[in-house]
Amino acid sequence: MSVSRFWRKIPQRYNLIGTQCTTCGRYFFPPRSFCPECRRDGEIVDYQFKGDGEIVTYTVIRSASDQFENTTPYVLAIVRLDEGADLTAQVVCTPEEARIGMRVRSVFRRIAADGESGVIHYGTKFVPAE
Amino acid sequence: MRDVAVIGIGCTQFGEHWSTSFRNLFVEAGALALEDAGVTGEQIDALYVGNMSAGRFVEQEHIGALIADYAGLASNHIPSTRVEAACASGGLAFRQAVISVASGMEDIVVAAGVEKMTDVGTGASVDTLAGAADREWEGFAGATFPGLYAMIANDYMHRYSLTREQLAQVAVKNHANGAKNPIAQFRQQITVDTVLKSSLVADPLRLFDCSPITDGAAAVVVVPLERAREFTDTPVRVLASAQASDTIALHDRREISTLDATVAAGRRAFQQAGIEHRDIDMLEVHDCFTIAEICAIEDLGFCAKGEAGKLTEEGVTALHGDIPVNTSGGLKACGHPVGATGIKQIYEIVKQIRGEATGRQVDAEIGMAHNVGGTGATVAVHILGGC
Ligand SMILES: [Zn+2]
Numbered sequence: 001m002s003v004s005r006f007w008r009k010i011p012q013r014y015n016l017i018g019t020q021c022t023t024c025g026r027y028f029f030p031p032r033s034f035c036p037e038c039r040r041d042g043e044i045v046d047y048q049f050k051g052d053g054e055i056v057t058y059t060v061i062r063s064a065s066d067q068f069e070n071t072t073p074y075v076l077a078i079v080r081l082d083e084g085a086d087l088t089a090q091v092v093c094t095p096e097e098a099r100i101g102m103r104v105r106s107v108f109r110r111i112a113a114d115g116e117s118g119v120i121h122y123g124t125k126f127v128p129a130e
Numbered sequence: 131m132r133d134v135a136v137i138g139i140g141c142t143q144f145g146e147h148w149s150t151s152f153r154n155l156f157v158e159a160g161a162l163a164l165e166d167a168g169v170t171g172e173q174i175d176a177l178y179v180g181n182m183s184a185g186r187f188v189e190q191e192h193i194g195a196l197i198a199d200y201a202g203l204a205s206n207h208i209p210s211t212r213v214e215a216a217c218a219s220g221g222l223a224f225r226q227a228v229i230s231v232a233s234g235m236e237d238i239v240v241a242a243g244v245e246k247m248t249d250v251g252t253g254a255s256v257d258t259l260a261g262a263a264d265r266e267w268e269g270f271a272g273a274t275f276p277g278l279y280a281m282i283a284n285d286y287m288h289r290y291s292l293t294r295e296q297l298a299q300v301a302v303k304n305h306a307n308g309a310k311n312p313i314a315q316f317r318q319q320i321t322v323d324t325v326l327k328s329s330l331v332a333d334p335l336r337l338f339d340c341s342p343i344t345d346g347a348a349a350v351v352v353v354p355l356e357r358a359r360e361f362t363d364t365p366v367r368v369l370a371s372a373q374a375s376d377t378i379a380l381h382d383r384r385e386i387s388t389l390d391a392t393v394a395a396g397r398r399a400f401q402q403a404g405i406e407h408r409d410i411d412m413l414e415v416h417d418c419f420t421i422a423e424i425c426a427i428e429d430l431g432f433c434a435k436g437e438a439g440k441l442t443e444e445g446v447t448a449l450h451g452d453i454p455v456n457t458s459g460g461l462k463a464c465g466h467p468v469g470a471t472g473i474k475q476i477y478e479i480v481k482q483i484r485g486e487a488t489g490r491q492v493d494a495e496i497g498m499a500h501n502v503g504g505t506g507a508t509v510a511v512h513i514l515g516g517c
Contacts, residue, residue, distance in 0.1 A: 009266065013270075030264075030266070030267040030379070056285070056381075056386065057281040057282075057284045057285035057288070057386055058281060058284060059277050059280035059281050059283075059284060059332045059333050059334075059335075060330070060332065060333040061272060061273075061274055061277045061332050062329070062330045062331055062332060062333070063256070063274070063276070063331050063332070064256070064272060064274055065253055065254075065256045065257035065260060065269075065274060066253035066254070066257065067257070068272045069253060071272070074272060076271065076272055076273055076277050076281070076332075077281075078281060078380065078381045078386065086381040086382065087267065087271075087381055088264075088267060088268045088271045088273050088379065088380070088381050089271050090271055090272055095333065100284065100285075100288050111270065111271065111272070112272065121270070123270070123271070
């Protein structure tokens with residue numbers, strides 16, 4: 001991913017800052033600037049997620065793109081945050097530990113190293129919280 | 131709106147074409163389709179080309195004009211338009227051609243699809259295909275395309291009954307069909323054991339659950355139904371052309387293992403055609419992974435959620451079962467040149483309806499094509515029937 005495209009979303013990626021529509025109460029992560037329910041009537045504000053959630057589904061990536069190839073195998077999951085927003089993130093645990101319904105909590109971690117630009121990308125991962 | 135018919139079809143061999151260029155793949159498929167239709171280049175009013183990522187795969191954009199040029203049509207100055215919706219690019223190109231003819235805007239239109247994927251390494255193609263999903267919020271976290279479908283599979287197996295063996299049987303069936311298809315990339319039979327002993331790609335999906343990296347092109351010619359018999363004695367009518375979209379990211383779906391865009395496009399297609407499920411004689415569905423075929427059969431409404439694994443195991447979807455699925459070998463065995471796949475599905479259905487599917491012929495008057503982009507953010511469904 002290009003450096004500018006990554007840096008633009010640093011507050012969101014580093015601190016799990018998403019958005020909330022105060023009209024209907026829905027939370028969004030990844031952040032949305034337009035509520036799919038309320039559309040033009042939606043009032044969107046930033047929201048700091050607490051970082052607690054559970055695994056909706058997961059997999060173990062054994063074969064990855066070049067950026068991630070030296071970190072395989074890794075657990076990738078869809079995590080439902082307690083506020084009710086779903087996101088895709090890695091879970092720092094063994095393949096055997098991962099299971100649907102497992103409680104997790106967010107941590108700040110290195111995600112990948114970009115071979116071409118030499119930039120190390122950081123962002124949100126999850127760890128088991130049971 | 132005018133009724134539309136397919137009057138000609140062409141498809142290259144699917145596989146690794148080391149010595150053939152992107153443009154020549156298209157030219158070969160286009161020439162076969164025109165010859166089959168009995169149409170000359172001068173008669174063509176417009177071209178629609180499905181292509182996902184020539185920019186990443188062969189570093190070439192602007193392929194609408196490129197292929198019109200190399201098809202020898204530059205001096206005719208016809209409109210030529212690239213259509214992109216990841217792996218559903220071909221299905222959407224066909225739909226654009228149908229809409230154009232139905233509207234009365236154009237009369238003789240070529241819909242094509244082409245992809246040349248083997249010019250880049252595996253890592254680069256995995257990365258390019260990840261662009262079919264949400265690059266910033268799925269790909270960034272390390273999601274691969276097989277990884278996303280693996281999460282669909284795990285969600286599915288958590289909710290419904292599906293054994294690992296039943297999943298493997300989808301690949302076994304599609305290889306059995308591909309073995310009978312001269313254009314297929316893989317023409318060898320496999321067993322459940324072949325699948326279960328292949329390497330894990332993204333749990334629970336193994337190498338033989340995944341469609342391959344493929345080069346290939348396909349093209350079809352569509353005209354108004356009222357003019358079809360000027361060109362052929364065996365026109366195939368387009369009974370329905372439906373398309374639907376959904377969230378780009380899998381994590382934003384209503385339910386992970388139901389493709390709501392398939393449900394919506396399928397319903398619209400049945401409504402347009404005015405027919406029911408029992409009227410469909412064969413299906414070409416988007417089995418980019420074995421789990422995708424299971425979901426497709428259910429989401430199109432051919433059985434309830436959780437039943438497609440059992441149907442596959444019982445042979446209902448096999449070549450001579452009650453509802454043959456992927457007689458071409460599907461994406462799994464026929465191959466998956468992403469932009470060409472949606473057109474190849476139309477090619478296969480026309481072959482079957484005309485009775486030209488030698489070695490794999492089924493009794494087919496009406497067939498359905500189901501083409502998915504990404505993990506279900508775009509779906510095209512077409513129904514074709516003899517006339
Ligand atoms: Zn709202």
